[in-house]
Amino acid sequence: MIGLVLAMLWTRRGQSVTLGLLALFAVAAAVASPAYLIATDRAVAAGQIATATPAERGVVITANQDDRTVDPGTPDFSNVGAALLNLPGFGYTYAAEFPAIGIEKDNLHPSRFTFRQGVCAHLRIVAGRCLAGEGEVLLGQATAARLHLTAGSAITLTYGKFVDDPRDPYYTEDGEPKRLDVAGIYEVPEPGDIFWGTHGYWTAVPNRGPGEPVFAGATTLKAFDHGRTEMSIDGTAGPRALDIDHLDELRAGLAKLNASAAQLGPTIQIDTSMPYLLDRIEAGRSAARVLIPVLGVPLVLLACFSIFLAVSYGSQGRQPELALVALRGTRWWTRWWLATGESLIAILLGAVAGCLAGQLLVDAVTAARFGGIGSGADWSSLRYAPIAALAALAAAVLAQRRQLLSPVATLLRRNPVAANGPRAVAVEAVIVLLAVISGVQLALSDGELTGIGRLAPAFIVLAVALLAARALLPLITGYATRALRGGRLGAALAAFQLSRRPGAQRLFALLVATVAVAGYGVCAVDAATRGREMQAGLGVGADRVLTVEPLFRSQLRNAVEQIDPHGEFAMAVARMPSSTAGEPAALAVDATRLAAVATWPGGAAPAAEVGTRLRPPTAAPILLQGEDLSLTATGSGMLPGRPLVVALSVTSLTGLGDAVVQLGELHVGRWTYQQRAPVCAQGCRLNGIQLNTTATIVGVTAKMVVSAIGTVDPALLDPAGWLAPAVAKIAADPDGLLIDLDAASGLPTGAWIRPADTPSPLPAAYAGEAPIGNTLTDMDGALMPVELTDRLPAVPRLGQRGALVDLEYADRTAATAAVALEPQVWLNDRAPADILDRLGAAGLTVTGDNSSAAVRRQLDEQGPALALWFYLLAGALSVLLGAGALVLAAAVDRARRVEDLAALRTQGLRRRTAARATLWTYPVLVAFASLVGVLTGLATWAMTGWALPLAGLNPPSLPLPGWPGVRSVAVTTLLVLILLTIVAAGTGGDLHRRIDRGTGN
Amino acid sequence: MTTLTIDGADLAWDGDRAVLTGVTVTARPGEILAVTGTSGAGKTTLLSAMAGLLRPAAGKVLVEDEALTDRDHAVKLGVVLIPQDNGLAAILTAAENISVAVIATGGTPAEARRRTAEALEPLGLSGQANQLIEELSGGQQQRTAIARGLALRGDVLLADEITSELDAANRQRVIELLRAEATRGAAVVFATHDPEAAAACDRELHLADGEAIWARP
Structure with missing residues (x-):
């Protein structure tokens, strides 16, 4: 019996190979989705780690300690820090720094006297040597050049104490001066190296250029009389700590660290952005887990559908043979084995190959896309293979149900059984119903891609494809009839072949669905790509955004x-x-x-x-010349015990800053109020004149006539050029500008009379x-x-x-x-x-540097971007599936088409007309299917695309594109069309010869 | 009026042993020539040669002194064939099969519609005109093929075992229709193993043992 089945396989080896390939596709698709998911999990982690900021790759423990006042019993910071930081796989760098003055002319920005463990290995010494003994320091190249110091110079530094003067903050000497030798001059090869942590050593200093700490050894720092010192331990995650397979351990370690630090109180501060990195990885993985099955499921469904179709066609062709088997009265298991054995063997062989192919395909794609990260030595995705193989076998058996269960008499009938019978309509109705239910579920859950909602794209694609096929085939039949009436035989015969071949509707639906899956995938990929462009462009604001102090x-x-x-x-x-x-x-x-x-x-x-x-x-602003400001005004109407003070708000024209310059108490009578404002040394803009109380009082009234402001043109004192708040009125006065203040509720923030220059x-x-x-x-x-x-x-x-x-x-x-x-x-x-x-x-002073390119890089390595590569893979597999089904359908059809066309040739059908009918049949089919498939993909996208987390689970507030670009859709349509047309044209290649052979020509 | 002549032809399929040797026969306009013989005697082979489907290994097939080259040439010269297996396209309806053939041989679409209806009616197939071939019974399919042969109005009509699946009434009707074709001026060649049908023909060529013998010259 096995020999007989093997003989059948050999006889119809073309069909068997195609069926095996379809099973391969089904199982490969089922294996590919989870395999890709596993690979994406790793790639998301690797991508985010690679694009992480230094703060996200390390932990910094800091404490401020003043050795002069510290209690001798207090545990040393380095011991406490070391005890805290026991995260596995981390490297630790100890550092300490305090402000020192003595070499810089400007005492607002002192030198940073810094000890950093292992600093010599990360600096390039351009003159002299690195640190060796106590009393030696290293100076930065720019600092040395600016201060005319060289290696070998002697300098004296003193601890700097900050004096928080609100008008003029500065550092002052506080301690014994320390004489130091400049051992060498350095430059830093990689300021962004993770070794330097988040201390901002190289941040530019205003009016000075790039910051360059004065580096010294630990003993020098200890011997230096210093006060409050910032101590820090930088824990830098090494490759082992950020191993993508051990991120959970890292998260647990960080949680433990935070808990320990909380017990120690506020003296020790822990700074890390590592949790953000871990959260981002988790968010990316979650998005990928949502995205990948959306196309993984329809791919498996389509593969099973194509197996169903393939086996149906094959069985129809074999019906007389199966009828004979039944007629001989063989037992039911023999009849079943002979009927199904051929398909089952082909499917089983295809399934085994599919396990391997799916994993290898994902390995190839991940190797190409994710580089050396690899998909992991995880073959757990193969657990889905038996399910897919069973589904494929079930589809095959279901397709042969008629041949298996029908009585012999039915099998012997040559008349075709209506493929569009009530059962087929019922199956289609169920699929449409499932599409509606899953679509509604998706809408009601506000895009939650869980449960049946996750299957919405698959069911909608299938339902629309089936409905399109049902609607389109009668149109093709109508066209064929019209073509025949018009005498266009080639077109008529091609169209009849399309619309009347057995299972034409299902084949068309399958082709439409496979193209639709590809179209849907392209919609997602293109919309997401454009979304990422927008996030990186519009979301950042400009190509590069620098945040400054x-x-x-x-x-x-x-x-x-x-x-x-x-x-x-x-x-x-x-x-x-x-x-x-x-x-x-x-x-x-x-x-x-x-x-x-x-x-x-x-x-x-x-x-x-x-x-x-x-x-x-x-109107132009009112400009003031010189740093000596003056205001001439006549005051009146002030109530006793409720004095008012006058102030001017000014802004430097040359970047010296802004100031509110107090002119003193408003007096009764005409007075000139004067004050010196250094910010106005190179000219100022007058922002406003303020009348204010010195304490919280109510019922404030006053009249003030401003007759001169410095050398400002008196014409500018026209009330039309000024704006007053609700508590004041302004009017013209022979002496200038009258300000009539009546603030019954007081002046909590003063009354500003502003020039109307905006x-x-x-x-x-x-x-x-x-x-x-x-x-x-x-x-x-x-x-x-x-x-x-x-x-x-x-x-x-x-x-x-x-x-x-x-x-x-x-x-x-x-x-x-x-x-x-x-x-x-x-x-x-x-x-x-x-x-x-x-x-x-x-x-x-730049404190933050963001660029759209960096954001784009990070987004490209994030979960949605990586997951969407699967959509391209699924799209390609889907189209190949369609092409396979087409090849099989054509193979099954071949004999019958040759018979039909040879018969017509005998009756006078010209060779050219027959060739046209042959050549155009499947190309026309795929042209229709490509067009309708892309439209189906777009329709499905319109209904479900909004629910896909293309920009992550928490998308930014941007008008992200909901639709793919016209060009992408057009190019995809064209590519699919070209591929399927080549396949379709290939199927009709040798038909002419066979037809001619049948007609003696 | 067209005469079809086979002159001293040896007929064989794909270089195999000759099925018929030294066949000489002429089908004349206005006559029905019966070709009889047992199953396997070579009736279909002879009609295939007359239809241009089989090139003689020796000798000639002439249509009005013009040597027949292939089936396309035969169609051009008005040689119509109703094959034994009916030669109907399964994807088309009965009417479409006829219309396609009429249009393919130069008829206009309107002419095709008219001739299709005219051909189906006498064979009792008007009700089945729009049914797919697979939905027709064997007899209906055979009558459809006959209707197509009649609708083509050829100068030579080759009918190969076209009454094998018909009941007596329909067989009689078909022979009358063949007679009408001959009367129209066509040369009709009717291969049959039915002696009654052969008797209704004007002449009879009997095939046996690879040779053609005139039973009724």
């Missing part, structure tokens, strides 16, 4: 104008404060540079136009909901009305809800001389390479 907004703008006077590559940005709940976050940007620097959202008005609207022409209300562009009451919080923290000029799809960096105003105008509306909130410098790709040095030279 807090400084006045005017200083920020001045520094940026200094390094980029023509507005070609840099833009100053600061956050606007927020004072009410529900208020959108707002950015103040240099609107004149918006178009040149910011990454601008698609679909918005051009950045240049928006920038122009944010900065309409307005548009009021201030123009603002916004995204999302309009700010409540068209107001935003101004730089002084009070609500100000804004005029909404543009609605944007998103505000760069802030996302779908936010607002933009012009930085200079926003600055002019402020009078309190507060520093900028989150000051940043945004740069485009034309920024020079030495931009950090230039910014340092311009007085900015």
